[in-house]
Amino acid sequence: MKVIVVGGGWAGSGAAIAAKNAGAEVTVLERTDMLLGTGLVGGIMRNNGRFTATEEAIALGANEIFETIDANCRHTNIEFPGHSHASLYDIALIEPAIKALLQKKGIEVRTLARVKDVEMDGDKMVSVILTNDEKISGDVFIDATGSAGPMVNCGKYGNGCAMCALRCPTFGGRVSVVGKAGIEEKMGKKADGSIGAMSGSCKLLKESLSKEIVEMLDKTGVAVVPIPEHLRKGEGVLAKKACQQYALKEFAENIILLDTGHAKLMTPYYPLDQLRQVPGFENARF
Ligand SMILES: Cc1cc2nc3c(=O)[nH]c(=O)nc-3n(C[C@H](O)[C@H](O)[C@H](O)COP(=O)(O)OP(=O)(O)OC[C@H]3O[C@@H](n4cnc5c(N)ncnc54)[C@H](O)[C@@H]3O)c2cc1C
Structure with a gap:
């Protein structure tokens, strides 16, 4: 066949x-x-319930793909707000x-x-x-x-x-x-009835961030940097995220970065001139 x-x-x-x-x-x-x-x-794998789902998939015979992912992780068993035992593939x-x-x-x-x-x-x-x-x-x-x-x-x-x-x-x-082939495709809807969403995370060039942030990312896989009050966009911004498991208030109050090789910015697009006002992000670029 x-x-x-x-x-x-x-x-x-x-x-x-x-x-x-x-x-x-x-x-x-x-x-x-x-x-x-x-x-x-x-990049993010095995966070929260997805750990069990991964182990179940492995037990059901999908071991080759997950073993290859596990062998190519930059960080394993990391914690970030609302999420436990995640791994980050490179x-x-x-x-x-x-x-x-x-x-x-x-x-x-x-x-x-x-x-x-x-x-x-x-x-x-x-x-x-x-x-x-x-x-x-x-x-x-x-x-x-x-x-x-x-x-x-x-x-x-x-x-x-x-x-x-x-x-x-x-x-x-x-x-x-x-x-x-003539089959109608269905589109998912957001809570407000509108359609379409793309993740809600962005990538920053690691080298454009401060030395302290890069060291933290290299060492722990995670950097949580508080956003100064006047630059916060409010929790409304979280509704834009397709991945609602990250729509937690910590993700509106902090810049949360994960090290996947890029610095994975767990916030929907942030205008660069605003992002660059956050300490450590003065030279940031997408
Ligand atoms: C910015 C972003 C960050 C994400 N982060 C994570 C994360 O950290 N962890 C996680 O688990 N999930 C994450 N996701 C979600 C995850 O990446 C997707 O759910 C998953 O990769 C979808 O896989 P897929 O194979 O269904 O579709 P896709 O990845 O879209 O793959 C479809 C493939 O089909 C190809 N294709 C399309 N049309 C044709 C055609 N006509 N002929 C030939 N090829 C074609 C495309 O080029 C593409 O390679 C993220 C998604 C985005 C957008």
Whole structure:
């Protein structure tokens, strides 16, 4: 059986390994030059209930992917406000490690392979068509194209372009395979009824922060820096976060940074001229 996985993010990589372990011939098609999609700007694992979820997934047979993540962590068993025993994978090392895992298992990984359309035979999908018009047929197709993008959606429903790892202008935006196959995609809604959200965390260049903050991040993985009263945006800003497990008042009162290689800023976009007024962030840049 030939399984075609469209999208090489965490979901696509996990699906590819599961399909391969079940005995299929597997190809992953990824539109950019790297696997992991939004996982390239992630990093936090095993926090709170996700520790048990990880151990359960390992016990159920997903050990290879989690062992690879655990082996590429900058910090393990860290605490930050509202969260215990988290680990932080290294965003610089994780992608080559996952790609090597897939390839070692005999999974074909094709980057710069953006699916632009599908071919149907009645109700059955029979192939996907790449931007260069190459047709790839298979028995099973897995849509793991995620939910981020295309670019226009970030401006229309999100908080603008976060210059994220997806680099739509270079590689072309997301194309939904199920959408092309005629299935309606559902959009999640925020509490106020509006749609669209992108995480609510940003990345700062570690080298642009003060020596004290960088030392703290290197040593403990975490830096919690109180925001001066006049610069606080209030707890309303937390509603913008897609990841509501971080919508705690500590995240509105402090700049909370986590060391994933970048300094992961656990606050929705902060205008740089305001951020630079916080002690230690005078030279900060995204
Ligand atoms: C800024 C940010 C920070 C985050 N931090 C964390 C964190 O610390 N911890 C955590 O657990 N989660 C975090 N998340 C959430 C987590 O990253 C995502 O939930 C997860 O990575 C989604 O994986 P996915 O594979 O479903 O989708 P995606 O990561 O979106 O992957 C989809 C892939 O499909 C590709 N693709 C799309 N269309 C096509 C096409 N037509 N043809 C071929 N390829 C295509 C894309 O290029 C991409 O590689 C964060 C998310 C963001 C945005």
